[in-house]
Amino acid sequence: xxxxxxxxxxxxxxxxxxxxxxxxxxxxxxxxxxxxxxxxxxxxxxxxxxxxxxxxxxxxxxxxxxxxxxxxxxxxxxxxxxxxxxxxxxxxxxxxxxxxxxxxxxxxxxxxxxxxxxxxxxxxxxxxxxxxxxxxxxxxxxxxxxxxxxxxxxxxxxxxxxxxxxxxxxxxxxxxxxxxxxxxxxxxxxxxxxxxxxxxxxxxxxxxxxxxxxxxxxxxxxxxxxxxxxxxxxx
Amino acid sequence: xxxxxxxxxxxxxxxxxxxxxxxxxxxxxxxxxxxxxxxxxxxxxxxxxxxxxxxxxxxxxxxxxxxxxxxxxxxxxxxxxxxxxxxxxxxxxxxxxxxxxxxxxxxxxxxxxxxxxxxxxxxxxxxxxxxxxxxxxxxxxxxxxxxxxxxxxxxxxxxxxxxxxxxxxxxxxxxxxxxxxxxxxxxxxxxxxxxxxxxxxxxxxxxxxxxxxxxxxxxxxxxxxxxxxxxxxxxxxxxxxxxxxxxxxxxxxxxxxxxxxxxxxxxxxxxxxxxxxxxxxxxxxxx
Numbered sequence: 210x211x212x213x214x215x216x217x218x219x220x221x222x223x224x225x226x227x228x229x230x231x232x233x234x235x236x237x238x239x240x241x242x243x244x245x246x247x248x249x250x251x252x253x254x255x256x257x258x259x260x261x262x263x264x265x266x267x268x269x270x271x272x273x274x275x276x277x278x279x280x281x282x283x284x285x286x287x288x289x290x291x292x293x294x295x296x297x298x299x300x301x302x303x304x305x306x307x308x309x310x311x312x313x314x315x316x317x318x319x320x321x322x323x324x325x326x327x328x329x330x331x332x333x334x335x336x337x338x339x340x341x342x343x344x345x346x347x348x349x350x351x352x353x354x355x356x357x358x359x360x361x362x363x364x365x366x367x368x369x370x371x372x373x374x375x376x377x378x379x380x381x382x383x384x385x386x387x388x389x390x391x392x393x394x395x396x397x398x399x400x401x402x403x404x405x406x407x408x409x410x411x412x413x414x415x416x417x418x419x420x421x422x423x424x425x426x427x428x429x430x431x432x433x434x435x436x437x438x439x440x441x442x443x444x
Numbered sequence: 445x446x447x448x449x450x451x452x453x454x455x456x457x458x459x460x461x462x463x464x465x466x467x468x469x470x471x472x473x474x475x476x477x478x479x480x481x482x483x484x485x486x487x488x489x490x491x492x493x494x495x496x497x498x499x500x501x502x503x504x505x506x507x508x509x510x511x512x513x514x515x516x517x518x519x520x521x522x523x524x525x526x527x528x529x530x531x532x533x534x535x536x537x538x539x540x541x542x543x544x545x546x547x548x549x550x551x552x553x554x555x556x557x558x559x560x561x562x563x564x565x566x567x568x569x570x571x572x573x574x575x576x577x578x579x580x581x582x583x584x585x586x587x588x589x590x591x592x593x594x595x596x597x598x599x600x601x602x603x604x605x606x607x608x609x610x611x612x613x614x615x616x617x618x619x620x621x622x623x624x625x626x627x628x629x630x631x632x633x634x635x636x637x638x639x640x641x642x643x644x645x646x647x648x649x650x651x652x653x654x655x656x657x658x659x660x661x662x663x664x665x666x667x668x669x670x671x672x673x674x675x676x677x678x679x680x681x682x683x684x685x686x687x688x689x690x691x692x693x694x695x696x697x698x699x700x701x702x703x704x705x706x707x708x709x710x711x712x713x714x715x716x717x718x719x720x721x722x723x724x725x726x727x728x729x730x731x
Contacts, residue, residue: 279623283625289623314606
């Protein structure tokens with residue numbers, strides 16, 4: 210479904226990604242593991258069209274999508290729940306969610322159904338729907354961000370560290386929801402530092418370091434890899 | 445008492461014009477981060493188009509205003525496409541220089557086409573009416589009513605429609621807006637169109653009171669910047685409150701202090717408010 214071939218991204222003289230090769234098949238849940246600044250978010254933003262690759266190919270559902278604008282990528286069927294959430298703080302929760310469905314704005318019925326689905330996934334958001342998004346707790350804001358990304362009805366959803374800054378109990382809930390989203394048919398690409406939790410729900414994983422893929426394999430292989438256990442799991 | 449009421453109405457009229465001009469300015473600043481010094485040129489063209497359409501075709505004042513709104517909105521979009529969009533990634537001083545260039549260009553153009561004379565705009569609303577014992581032209585009432593209705597409709601558009609909300613989204617989180625599929629160019633063009641439309645409307649409403657001439661944009665735009673800064677850069681409620689505040693202060697100051705100091709009052713007000721609230725009255729968000 211998604212294929213990155215030798216993707217390189219530069220910011221001036223700084224090379225943020227070097228020849229990254231990643232493949233995600235339809236229906237999979239794939240995780241990118243890596244520390245802060247490894248390049249996970251840059252990969253997402255290159256796919257989302259925020260950054261243009263200096264070299265390499267990005268292919269989505271059999272189409273070359275290099276240099277597509279962000280709005281075009283949403284129309285193609287990708288959606289990102291970004292690092293730092295990037296909500297619209299002065300809008301209400303419901304307005305934020307509705308903005309997530311911006312590309313489907315002419316299909317009011319579909320938007321209503323999507324909104325219902327998001328509220329079923331995150332019942333707390335229904336209670337808070339008239340609150341300003343900026344006034345919510347970190348965990349609730351993360352739910353809004355995921356809900357907003359789902360409102361676009363993506364074929365591929367990218368979630369950038371959805372567990373960051375959340376209480377352990379909520380982290381567990383969050384991962385079970387991500388799994389639920391995947392099981393309902395949406396392909397998921399996840400970026401995480403919490404390797405332990407992420408590998409439990411993922412099919413496959415890539416380890417990113419300094420803008421390159423240094424290791425890849427099934428979740429099982431990665432989970433039992435010594436280097437990973439030392440670096441990310443701490444056991 | 446009658447003098448006071450008279451000044452309240454004058455202040456409201458003046459404030460309505462400032463508000464309309466300032467909302468356009470603050471929208472462009474809040475969403476595209478461009479302090480558009482060329483906004484005065486949009487105001488200027490707006491006044492002239494209304495005048496010329498009325499003079500040459502004899503259509504009703506309202507039809508001429510509508511034509512002016514369309515022309516200047518299109519001009520705003522052109523400005524964005526041809527001047528500000530290509531400069532989006534250049535150092536921030538460039539769009540300011542370009543804006544000043546636009547002002548000079550349009551003023552010279554207006555002088556070339558329509559001459560330098562002061563011209564009166566005659567409307568069907570120059571009859572005198574009397575409200576609460578105060579006598580004034582019905583044009584002044586028209587200014588206030590149209591401004592209130594326009595601001596109401598604009599707020600409705602920004603809050604209740606998906607397209608309007610996409611403008612707000614862009615102001616609140618640029619990257620977030622990109623990621624939900626909002627097209628940056630569409631929003632930029634729409635913002636400039638609204639901004640131009642409001643400038644044309646304001647100029648068309650104020651011209652029957654203030655005359656039409658090539659430098660008509662200068663003072664208005666300076667005041668509008670004062671309003672935007674006082675209200676909080678990028679805030680629509682700020683522009684409304686500060687616009688009315690400035691109109692009222694000027695009108696009262698001209699009467700009770702001295703008419704000579706009228707234009708200084710805006711800047712005194714600016715200094716006082718900036719000292720107390722450096723970020724303006726409404727420091728947060730666009731609405």
